[in-house]
Amino acid sequence: MSDKKQTTQISTEEPDKLRGKSFSGEEPGGKALWLAALTVLGVVFGDIGTSPLYALQKCFSGHGSVAYAPENILGLLSLIFWSLVIIITVKYIAYVMRASNEREGGILALMALIEPAHPKDRRKRTWLIVLGVFGAALLYGDGMITPAISVLSAVEGLKVINPGFESYVIPVAVIILVLLFLFQKQGTAKVGSLFGPVMMIWFLVLLGSGIVGMTKDFSVIRALNPVYAVRFFLTAGSESFLVLGAIFLVVTGGEALYADIGHFGKKPIRLGWFLLVMPALVINYFGQGAVLLNNPDLAGKQVFYYMLPDWSIYPMVILSTIATVIASQAIISASFSLTRQAVILGYLPQLKLLQTSSKQSGQIYIPGINFMLMIAAIGLVIGFRKSVNLAGAYGVAVSMTMLITTILMFKVATEKWKWSLAYVIPVTLFFILIDISFLTSNMFKIARGGYFPIIIGITVFTLMMVWHTGTARMVPVGGKKQRSLKTFIENIKRNKPDRFPGTAVFMTSEIEQVSLLMMRYLEFFKVLNEKVILLNPEIMDEPKVPPEKRVEVEDLGSGITKLVVHFGFMENPNIPNILKNLEISGKKIELDQIVYYIEYPRMEYGGKWNRKKFIAKLYSYMARNAANPVSFFKIPYNQVLEVGVRVYIK
Structure with a gap:
């Protein structure tokens, strides 16, 4: 395919710095804004919203975990809080979401925004393209893990109800995954209106259960002070660095925030995050920490299910299963959208694509990709058997993608926005330091399952570059x-x-x-x-x-x-x-x-x-x-x- 035209228009929040036009109208306002914010809960925040099921558990179990100690709990809670603030709120909500390709987000859309300062410098342009394509390819690896770890972690609540149910966990998880992927050909349009309300209930439950948990020990509020995070690094030694791989699980939905701005706009995402999602997540994590402070024997277990009375376990397992299915639906749909972008940009061959909604162009179904994701997710459940084991494979690829996003954002800020290097360099170095810290910690997961998303990413990247190169050089x-x-x-x-x-x-x-x-x-x-x-x-x-x-x-x-x-x-x-x-x-x-x-x-x-x-x-x-x-x-x-x-x- 011939060389593509590079768009030079970027949507704007500050007219003096960013100027462009929007292809899909103004940001919603009034009732439409609140309705969009409700819908956002079921699509954008599904992944990050189900992390409380397993994130804190992983901090105290398996490789890269820390020993139980009250000071370690406060340190971990402080790390969780400030990770949500720095990575999600500051980096993605306040910084990355400012750069949209005609209000479309995602790493491929970001890559398409970038032009070299000197058009004749083809090497620089090639380097940027390769980097962006590799970041996109890596998302397929985590796209396979997300349904597996989300559904498996929810179904593991059966063991809390009755330890004798443990033998049913994997068969039930596999059945749910099969039904989930078979459902894809129907499209999300038929149940899309249910996603938002269900996830609103989920986040309200996170909020309520977190408050109940915090009543066990309100002193956990001290973890808001970053001093506890710093003290944790100074006293916990190498364990404090390795546990970053588990802490990273609380922010793995960051890329989804950016990728979905084209569907909803920025205002609904920001409204949903600040008004409900972030408070619910923070309070739930702190509630789990308070329960742990009073119950050391729960370290390494799913504390999430122990914050509420026994009678609530059954409905909580059902609700969490529904929530994880919705979260999985979001990442599967994102994989379809990413594939379509790659096809149309000339990095993958034309694939069979079915439109599942006459009103929303983003709702598509790609049978080949769906089958590949289903087989991979089922294989991961059977192979890893526990969500805590899958957590060891999760995060390696997306942490690389987040680092690549930071690098591409530097080019956008300097070449598109014309921001001063005196401002951009410190901001970029700060985010790179955070990204590299999480990436390096996640690298220790490679031998314990982290190799899987890397292999998938390299394979997809190879296919993308071969197709693009072959098309360009075919004579x-x-x-x-x-x-x-x-x-x-x-x-x-x-x-x-x-x-x-x-x-x-x-x-x-x-x-x-x-x-x-x-x-x-x-x-x-x-x-x-x-x-x-x-x-x-x-x-x-x-x-x-x-x-x-x-x-x-x-x-x-x-x-x-x-x-x-x-x-x-x-x-x-x-x-x-x-x-x-x-x-x-x-x-x-x-x-x-x-x-x-x-x-x-x-x-x-x-x-x-x-x-x-x-x-x-x-x-x-x-x-x-x-x-x-x-x-x-x-x-x-x-x-x-x-x-x-x-x-x-x-």
Whole structure:
């Protein structure tokens, strides 16, 4: 695919520093704002909202844990509180969310914002792209772990009800996961209105149970003082550093805040966070700490289920299971959205994609990705068997992504916002110090399961870069015979081939060159349709394209028209919808008289094994298993002529 256009518009909160336009209207206000804030609870905060089920437990069990001691509890609570403040509130809510690509967030959207200070410096541009793609690839690893650890930690409440139920935990968790992934083809639209209210109940329960827990020992409020966190590092030795891997579990939903701003806007997310989510999380963690101070024997257990009376265990297990399913739903949907962005940006082949809502474009279903996530999640549950074990694998990949986000934000702040280096450097170094501390601590998890998301991330990254490189360097055999469009049109006017009724649409990614398919067509048949459209569907590096910028039409003469159609990387391309509203030479196009000519690469490998042959082999395999572009662009199958073209990697 041809080079993408880099958007230079960024949504703004401070008109003097950031200036741009929003593609989806103003931020909601009034009742709409409160309704959006309610919906946000069920989508944005699902992951971070279920962390109290296992985060504090992990601090006192397994590798990287600390010994039970009152001073350690206060130190851990202080670390949890200030991690939520620094990473979620300051970094993501106040800093990262300011940078949105036409109000779309996520690491791929952030990557698309960045242009090198000097356009000729391709090495810098390549480095930034590679970094952004690697960060996106890493999210797939944690996307597989999240459903497994969330559902498993909730179902483990059965052991609290009755230790004899332990043998049922894994089968029940697997059944829930299977049902969850089978449900995906129905889409979240049918139950989306329930997510927000259910998660509001969940956060209110977190708040209430935390208050009840704090009544055991209100002295835990002292942990708000960062001195206890500092003292913990000074007295706990190496354990204080290793336990950061467990502390990181409380902030793993940070990337979701940024990724979902395009769906809801910034105000609803901020309102939900400050008004309910953050208070509920902090008070619940402090409530668990208060219970631990009075019950040392609970260290390393799910304290969450011991804060309330015995009669509440059954409903709490049910509610927590529902909450974790919702949290899993959010990360699965995010994986679908990330995949679609990667496909449209040219980093993955076209995949079968189903729209599950006629009103919300973000609600999609990708069968292949869904099946992959299901098999991985079930395998993780069976392999690791306990949520505390899965916690050892969780966080490695997302901590890397958070570090990459900080680095990319430095480029946005300096090149897009034109902020002073005297301001940006200290801010960036501060966040990098925090990110590296968590990343280094999480690295000790690699031997205990952390290798899994790394392997997944590297695999996905390899596939992305191979597809992008192969597409950019793919050359038709005999490509030297390819003519410029200008020369081709001159030959048409001079030789005047016979014409027959109808419209021929030749799909091409190189609009200034005549494709080998069109040349061969004319050489073989010596005829052309009365109308010929050279169609270049171009995917832009911006989420959505306004109607006035959708198409570029140029009449080349002799009944030949050059048509460039722009789609945003968050849109679902539909070529017939574009053509039915198009006029050529003052006349509407008859859709039923169109024949679409599409060429397919047939790779030639040749030579010994080397980097090019590896790329060619893997690219060819991916191309064979890709979705048909006919369905990707919503083209009627009965109006398509598909032709294979021999190509190689230059």
